[in-house]
Amino acid sequence: MIYARALGDALRHALEADPRVVLLGEDILDPYGGAFKVTRGLSTDFPTRVRATPVSEGAIAGVSAGLALAGFRPIAEIMFGDFLGLCFDQIVNHIAKYGPMYNGATTCPVVIRTPSGGGRAYGPTHSQSLEKHFLGVPNLRVVAASRWHDPAGLFEDFLAGDAPVLHIEHKLLYPLQIETGNGADLGEFAEGGGEDALPTVSIRFVPREECSLTVVAYGYQAELSRRVLERLAIEQELFAELLVPAQLSPIDWGPLERSVTVTGSLLTVEEGTGGWSWGTEVAARLGARLFGCLRRAPSVLASANGVIPGAPDREAEMLVGERQIEDAVMEAAA
Amino acid sequence: MKPIIVPTTDVNSETAIVTAWHVLDRSLVEAGDNVAEVETSKSVLDVAAPEAGYLLRCAEVGEEIVLAKPLAYLFASVGELDDHAARLADAAAEKASSSNGGVRATAPAIQRAAELGVDMASLRAGGLVTVKVVEAAAGERTEVPPPPDLPTPLPAPSGVQRIALIGAGLGATQVIDILAPDASRRAVAIVDDDQDRWAGQVAGIPIVGGTRQLTEHYAEDRFDAAVVAIGSSVPARTRFRELCGDLGIPLVNAIDPSAKIAAEVEFGAGNVVCAFCHFGVGTRVGDNNFLSAYNSFDHHSVLGTDIATGPGCMTSGLVRIGDRARLGTGIFVEPHVEIGAGVQVASGAVIVSSVPAEHAVKRRVATMAVVPIRRGG
Numbered sequence: 129m130i131y132a133r134a135l136g137d138a139l140r141h142a143l144e145a146d147p148r149v150v151l152l153g154e155d156i157l158d159p160y161g162g163a164f165k166v167t168r169g170l171s172t173d174f175p176t177r178v179r180a181t182p183v184s185e186g187a188i189a190g191v192s193a194g195l196a197l198a199g200f201r202p203i204a205e206i207m208f209g210d211f212l213g214l215c216f217d218q219i220v221n222h223i224a225k226y227g228p229m230y231n232g233a234t235t236c237p238v239v240i241r242t243p244s245g246g247g248r249a250y251g252p253t254h255s256q257s258l259e260k261h262f263l264g265v266p267n268l269r270v271v272a273a274s275r276w277h278d279p280a281g282l283f284e285d286f287l288a289g290d291a292p293v294l295h296i297e298h299k300l301l302y303p304l305q306i307e308t309g310n311g312a313d314l315g316e317f318a319e320g321g322g323e324d325a326l327p328t329v330s331i332r333f334v335p336r337e338e339c340s341l342t343v344v345a346y347g348y349q350a351e352l353s354r355r356v357l358e359r360l361a362i363e364q365e366l367f368a369e370l371l372v373p374a375q376l377s378p379i380d381w382g383p384l385e386r387s388v389t390v391t392g393s394l395l396t397v398e399e400g401t402g403g404w405s406w407g408t409e410v411a412a413r414l415g416a417r418l419f420g421c422l423r424r425a426p427s428v429l430a431s432a433n434g435v436i437p438g439a440p441d442r443e444a445e446m447l448v449g450e451r452q453i454e455d456a457v458m459e460a461a462a
Numbered sequence: 463m464k465p466i467i468v469p470t471t472d473v474n475s476e477t478a479i480v481t482a483w484h485v486l487d488r489s490l491v492e493a494g495d496n497v498a499e500v501e502t503s504k505s506v507l508d509v510a511a512p513e514a515g516y517l518l519r520c521a522e523v524g525e526e527i528v529l530a531k532p533l534a535y536l537f538a539s540v541g542e543l544d545d546h547a548a549r550l551a552d553a554a555a556e557k558a559s560s561s562n563g564g565v566r567a568t569a570p571a572i573q574r575a576a577e578l579g580v581d582m583a584s585l586r587a588g589g590l591v592t593v594k595v596v597e598a599a600a601g602e603r604t605e606v607p608p609p610p611d612l613p614t615p616l617p618a619p620s621g622v623q624r625i626a627l628i629g630a631g632l633g634a635t636q637v638i639d640i641l642a643p644d645a646s647r648r649a650v651a652i653v654d655d656d657q658d659r660w661a662g663q664v665a666g667i668p669i670v671g672g673t674r675q676l677t678e679h680y681a682e683d684r685f686d687a688a689v690v691a692i693g694s695s696v697p698a699r700t701r702f703r704e705l706c707g708d709l710g711i712p713l714v715n716a717i718d719p720s721a722k723i724a725a726e727v728e729f730g731a732g733n734v735v736c737a738f739c740h741f742g743v744g745t746r747v748g749d750n751n752f753l754s755a756y757n758s759f760d761h762h763s764v765l766g767t768d769i770a771t772g773p774g775c776m777t778s779g780l781v782r783i784g785d786r787a788r789l790g791t792g793i794f795v796e797p798h799v800e801i802g803a804g805v806q807v808a809s810g811a812v813i814v815s816s817v818p819a820e821h822a823v824k825r826r827v828a829t830m831a832v833v834p835i836r837r838g839g
Contacts, residue, residue, distance in 0.1 A: 130479070164474075165505065248474065303475045303502070305526065333590040365570050365592055 131275065132302035136166050138279035139203065143174050146201055146287055151178040152188060153205030163207050164243055164302050185211045189218035192238045197226065201287055202238055208254045209244035209296065216261070223292045224268040235290040239283070245298040245348055245399050246447045251438035257347075257400040257431075259296045263377040263409065270377040272346040273297040276329040277374045278308040285326060296376075298348035298399070325380035330387070332369040333361045341368035341461040342387040344410060345397035346376060349448060353397050356453045366461055368395075376406055381417075384410065388418050394426040395460040399448050402430035429456045463546060465532035466517075468500055468509055475502035477528055480521050487519045488543060491536070498533060509533060516543045567591035612661055612675065613668035615651035615684040623647040624685040625714060626676060628702045629692035630654035630662070630669050633752065637691040637734055638665045640718045647714075650685050673705065680711050687714040690732060693752045693770055696786050700768045703732060703750040713750060730767065742779060754791075772809065784819060 129137075142149045151167060157180045161168030171178040181188050185206055192202040206212055212219075219240070226236040246255035262270050269291050271282060286293045331354055332339055345353040350372040360366040369387050373380060388394050394414055396407030411426035432446045468478060478500040485497045491511045498509045511517070515536030521527045537543040565582045567575070567590070574593045575582050578600040585591050585599055618624045623646060627634050630652045638649050651670045654660070662669045670679065679685055688711050690702045706713055713732030717723075721739040730749035739753055742761035751769040759765065760779040769783055772791035777783075782800040790809030795801070802819030811825045 299474075303477060334592060338592075338594075361590065362568050365568050 129306060130302065131273065131279070131297075131304050131306050132164060132166050134306045135273070135279045135297070135302075136168060136170065138283045139167065140170060140173070141280055142201075142203065142283050142287055143170065143177060145284075148199060148201040149177065149203060149287065150195060150200050151203050151205070152181050152191065154181055154183055154188075154207050156180055156205055162205060164297075164299060166241075166297075166302070167205065185214035186218060189215035189223065189238075189240065192240070193218060193223045193226075193236055196223070196236045196238045196292075197234060203283075204238065204240045206240060206242040208250075209242040209258055210253050210256045212240075212242060212258050212262070212294075215240065219262065219268065219292070219294065220265050224265050227290060228267050236292060237287075237290045239286050239293045239295060241295040241297060243299040243302075244296050245300060246436055246443055247300045247348070249438055249440040249443055252435045255436040255443070257296075257298075257398070259294065259376065260398075260400045260405045262294050263406055265377075267291060268377070269293045269375060271295050271326065271375050272373075273301055274329070274347060274350050274372050274374065275301065275304055275307050276331070276350075276372055277327065278306065282326065282374060296347060300348045301351070304351065325382075326374035328374070328380060328383035329372040330369060330383070331357075331372070332367065333358070334367045336369055336387060336390050339367045339369040339387075339391045341393045341395060341457065342371060342384070342391045343368050343395045343397060343457065343460075344371045344373070344384060344407075346373060346406075347399070349397045349399050349453075352448070352450050353453055353457075356450050356457060360454070360457060366457070368457060368461055379410065379413075381413065384414060385418060388414055389421045392421055392423040393460050394422065395429060395456055396426070397429045397448060397453055397456070399431055401433045402428070403433060405430050424460070424462075427456055427460045429453065463542065464513055464515060464536040466497065466509060466511065466534040466536065467531075468507060468527070468529050468533055470502060470507060470529060472502050472505070472529075475529060477526050478502045478507070480523050480525055480527060480533070481506065483519065483523060485517055487517065488540070489517060491515065491517050500527070500533065502529070511536060516540055518543050518547060565591055567596075568593070571596045612671050613663075615670055615679055616648070616668065618648045618650055621646075623687060623714070624650040625716075626650065626679070626685040626688045626711075627652045627664075627667070627691040628654075628676070628688055628706075629690065629698070630656070630659045630664050631692065631694070633691040633693040633734070634664045634667070636693070636736060637689055637716050638667060640716045640734070640736065643719055651679065652691075676711070677709055680709065687712045688732075689714060689716050689734060690750060690752075691734065693734070693754065696768055696770050696788050699750055699752065699770065700786060703768060706732075724761070736773075748785070766803065 156162040156167040157171040188204050192204045195202040223236045223238045226234055244257045259270055271293055343353050353370055357368050357370055369391060371383060371387055396410045398405060398407050407428035407430055411428050415426050429448055429452060431448050434446055436446060437443050481501045482499040485491050491497055493511055493513045495511045496508050497511050500507050500509060515538060518535045520532050520534055527533055565585050567582060571591050571593050575596045580596050580600050625647055627637055627649055634652055641647055641649050649667050652664055652667050653672055653676045654669055655672050659669050660671055688706055690699050692698045715729055715733045717735040718737045720737045721735050723741045724743040726744045727741045728746045730747060732750035733747055734752045736755040738756050740758040744762040745759050747765045748767035750767055751765060753771050754773040756774045757771055758776045760777055762779050763777050763781040765783045766785035768786045771789040774792040775789045777795040778797035780798050781795050784801055784803035786804045787801050788806045790807055792809055793807055793811050795813045799813055800816040802817055804820040805817045807823040808825040811823050817823055
């Protein structure tokens with residue numbers, strides 16, 4: 129099943145399982161079903177609980193906050209992640225803050241979903257990965273979709289807790305098949321994670337002891353990393369362990385530390401612009417904690433620090449792709 | 463033959479899932495008939511036949527197709543369709559046979575398997591086959607055939623004990639030097655598991671091969687006994703002692719003539735004792751120990767088996783050292799101390815009390831400060 133369909137099913141399941149769940153967003157009603165067709169069919173079956181909004185991301189976030197304070201479980205779609213900027217104040221100063229500010233006397237369990245990322249030549253305003261600006265915000269969970277995390281399980285987890293969630297969905301994931309459970313073409317496939325943490329998926333073709341590198345990536349970059357690592361394993365027997373965490377912030381450090389302790393080298397991969405990023409945080413923390421285990425300084429791979437061009441070839445030059453990942457892997461595995 | 467391509471302007475999808483077939487495989491369809499339904503990430507599309515013909519499906523319901531490639535083909539006749547289907551079947555069979563019998567392997571592993579003559583199809587399915595897996599399979603099956611031009615052990619006059627050394631590293635140079643003054647014994651061959659060393663020599667003694675050649679030459683009476691000439695690895699000493707035991711090859715002691723061996727000292731077999739060692743009265747030494755130069759074990763000490771020491775290890779009397787102990791350089795041991803089996807002791811340690819088995823004695827090494835010499839003005 130493709131990811132977009134699996135995500136739609138997860139939302140349907142959420143609507144069925146919990147009467148407090150409402151969906152809102154721009155153009156999410158049938159027959160259009162949302163810009164990426166994730167909500168297709170839901171407004172027909174839940175006409176009062178799947179609601180289209182005016183074109184105002186600030187309003188979507190604010191109404192969601194109000195609904196959550198009033199006891200609903202809003203799941204809002206922001207049509208493109210680039211528009212998260214319009215929600216920033218609502219998320220950081222309101223939605224994430226209410227719970228701790230009132231010492232838990234009230235909660236604001238909003239889930240905001242949004243497509244992110246480039247690769248479609250949508251230009252500077254519809255291609256960005258802005259999630260790094262939300263990492264580390266107190267009481268906000270930032271979660272990234274991947275091919276290996278069943279969205280049904282993730283949304284059950286979101287709705288079981290009270291923390292607000294920002295769910296990042298790279299738009300190139302929507303048409304890809306999801307692989308949950310032991311995928312036949314994946315080599316070894318294991319899920320890690322602490323008791324309360326979302327799973328961190330491990331993909332490797334040989335035992336960890338034979339891997340010379342840990343690659344940590346999320347979203348679509350995790351898929352690109354998998355392709356590169358599979359190719360290098362088959363062609364050169366260069367073996368690395370790929371770790372794909374679901375939750376970007378706060379980070380579940382256990383699976384990362386256990387792997388890097390054995391492989392002795394770390395590479396982080398993300399599509400957002402370089403610097404002040406998820407990867408620099410991971411590299412700094414693991415570099416300090418595992419200093420004695422690392423045989424080289426951690427590597428951080430991110431996109432060039434610029435505005436994303438609209439022309440496909442120019443866009444490909446700027447954003448992290450398989451070529452950049454391969455170069456970084458070769459260097460970090462040495 | 464006319465391919466049916468899914469008509470779409472959807473730039474967001476490279477693939478689609480076949481959700482329904484409205485016509486049977488190999489059936490006759492008319493131009494414009496709705497033949498199938500496929501789903502992209504954006505929408506469900508109906509696919510119509512561009513012309514009339516017999517339809518051959520390329521994918522079944524639930525399968526994924528690449529949108530740029532055909533969903534089906536149309537043929538003017540059933541015969542044409544059957545010909546094409548037969549060609550596809552042949553190509554699929556050829557692909558299956560060329561892909562190593564369904565085993566997934568790395569390129570280096572495929573090459574290594576060809577070198578070693580390992581049949582990929584015999585390897586375990588599931589998991590990636592690597593060079594390591596191939597070599598392990600080759601090792602289980604049979605050892606690699608030796609190059610034909612391996613040297614044979616040196617001859618020796620009758621009455622001279624012919625000794626094979628195990629390990630062609632620097633330990634071998636020491637053992638050869640120990641044996642050199644002894645007219646009654648001669649090192650005649652060296653074996654080593656590192657094939658790169660085969661056919662070479664150490665101090666004039668030929669490296670005749672590996673474990674297999676050890677067995678063969680002993681069976682053919684080309685040597686009489688063996689010494690494990692490995693000083694750096696206790697596990698390797700243990701392994702080769704056990705191997706010789708299994709093969710019935712006797713181990714002999716190689717004791718430097720400069721060693722002082724007092725009264726009532728007992729030695730087992732296979733010990734290497736380097737220059738200027740001292741064994742006090744009543745000391746007992748087990749088997750297969752490698753004792754470096756200037757070791758001194760004072761009276762009534764007891765050494766186990768498979769021990770390796772660096773130079774300058776000194777014990778007082780009545781010390782016991784367990785099997786597989788590994789001692790560094792320059793270690794002093796007080797009387798009555800028992801060093802357990804498998805203990806590792808860092809260089810320069812002074813051991814004043816007993817050490818339990820499988821423990822390490824660490825020592826904060828007093829490092830030197832190395833500074834440039836100040837040139838006086």
